[in-house]
Amino acid sequence: MAFHTDTANHSSPHAPSAAARKRPPLYARLGVQIVVGIVAGIALGFIAPKLAVDMKILGDIFLRLIKMIVAPLVFLNVVLGIAAAGDLKNVGRIGLRALIYFEIVSTIALAFSMVIANLSNVGVGMHLTQNAADAAAAHAQYGKAAPVSLEHFMLTLFPDNFVGAFANGSLLQVLVISIGFGAAVLMLTREQRSSVEHALTRMSEVFFKFVDVIMKFAPLGAFGSIAFAIGSSGMSAVIALGYLLIVMYLTLAFFVVVVLGIVLRLYGFNVFRFLRYFKDEIFLLFATASSESALPRLFEKLERLGCSRQSTGLVLPTGYAFNLDGTAVYMSLCVMFVANAYGVPLSLHQQLGLLVLMLVTSKGAATVSGGTFIVFAATVTASGMLPIEGLPILFGINRFTSQAVAICNSIGNSVATLVIAKSSGEFDEHAARDEYQRVFGARPGKVI
Template identity: 35%
Template structure:
């Protein structure tokens, strides 16, 4: 009978591989070493980082469209969407103003540019002109008009998120209004297309460590450690201000929503590390959308708040802009009055909302503000060319965290935050299937968060939160 013994097949062993966090961390470390030891070679690696970011941006527009449409299928009310949008913009305004004021306060206390005694006439402004490519920040009317696309196809082709957002809202509301006559297969196609897009993102994320390696090697190779020494006080002031802002933000959000910012950063450590490595928060937008949804935020709220925040809620950039303006004035020996600083605050509050998509937007905003105040030569802005890239990590981290916290706040205000699911996600109590879902972004057939969308869903949930 020995020959007839049945041998139980052992389950297939899962191949071990380091987490995305570890892979990206290794990529960043190797990039720093390459940039320091072989700076000329490091400069040549920038296409690796740029190529990875372009691959992500390739799917951002269709992703935003599909997430918003499927989310609105549940909300199903223009009024409810309007309330979400107004509350999001109100939070963005308060957060941006707080960041700008904090930057001014830190600059006045620390005086990072004091004693430099720079003569603006000695600065080479050609590099500044190359950086900005002659770009200008749009006025209020052009900015609003630019949100309306020339055609639906141009919005997607140009990757204009606000234009895609507008069309997605209109499409989603119209689809929800016609849910009784629209064939169920249409919602099924949209839902399955969203799964396909997330699957593509999952494939692209395999290249994340290579992208982080190339971006970091190019950055260190171009700027080296010398820039850090030259602008040490400015860098310390900017990062210190960011830490203070994040602590205050974390306390306020904790009181409103119960969300622990520290637990959220730990929950999204892969995404934050990748954003820091590539110097782009947009590179992690697809995965952030997934994780916010998985952490209990309604899909409609995530779809509206996150892409809007990429244009209207640049908290890290706001800290840098106000701090940099006073740094430049101090560096050239100009003492700005309280009235001039208030004017700067107002100008930056408006200009920071139109920065997205403008080449060298920070330099354009600073140049426009310096010209409006007329307290020191615009040429002084060229002084920041060596320091700007050193601020990227601060800006990216603060911008990303600010947008994520805003999503939790708006979801809580609208009663669209599943607190039990949020606590389970942030405490690491998700099931193995849910953890696999996050790692793979969203595999086919797995429900997304608390607002599943299927062919029958719109008829069941239409108007539920109106």
């Protein structure tokens, strides 16, 4: 299948070689600037906590800029991905494989982390008791996170306003619009389709340039976000719930390195080199604690790595709604944490029931304002088994858990895009090898 080459392609034979490219000085590299921003934010958080809290506005502005660009970028990439596929049968083939992969990996993430939660006994020993006043306050604050029924979830998929879906930043609704619009493009005549594709491609290129402009502010956003996190809570919250954080970070790291590492190895990739390739995005995710912050850059880098426009445009944004591996790990661990902290015994039957519930509710993380924590609140509410007043305790460390969850979600969806592209014949291995050689300066062996 022919690959779309309108976007910048560093593997082009006319592109300058790695040796001919002059690497920018260390201080000018985005990854280095983000790390400097993180370190400066941590330092300010401890030295001047009050001033650090005021720096929150820098992180908020950067996240607003990113969220502003996500919906149109997803729309353009999905539509162009469907158009590049050539026919709806090919779209269905890629989409079906992606959904099967998403469900398998999400189930593994939920079950694996539930086992870890039982073995590690997170929350045991806190001996918290349910208090009527605390329960009422928690219900007032979090009770609005209504149980996610199948009917409600299906209804949220379909927007009642074209512009409203973009204005509200509802990723699932934008996906539905994009798929319908892409199908309409395929129904045009060849001449009509060509002109529409050309216009959308140019729009996509402009938006990617806009992303480059926004990314100039990433170090400031990282500085402000980290400074606020440290200045507002210091280390007290981390110490109080440190064991949960340690278990969660280790579980997420194990899932990425071992579980996703095995998947990558089966498809000819080395997980550590893969992570090195996305190191700038990982630093950004850690600083902003938002999966959306890296999405625009992932589109670009996955295409440069050899994934076709159609596979990247279809799988990556769909994965952000249906393949949230980090969210799955978070939910399993926190459900058991709340149960153990309040001394609520959960039988194997009840835990399996919660797994099924979380398999549904975790899919709503992209549709609910507030992300993973609000979806977790909806799960606790819907279960009827757990004390809802345990939610504010976890909210105290939400910033620290969100950082690791965002990294796992984004890496998981990058791996999914690569796997579906290779299994569907939508992957250019020569481009991948050339890109790795450009980035790492050495020709990869059999395993890329």
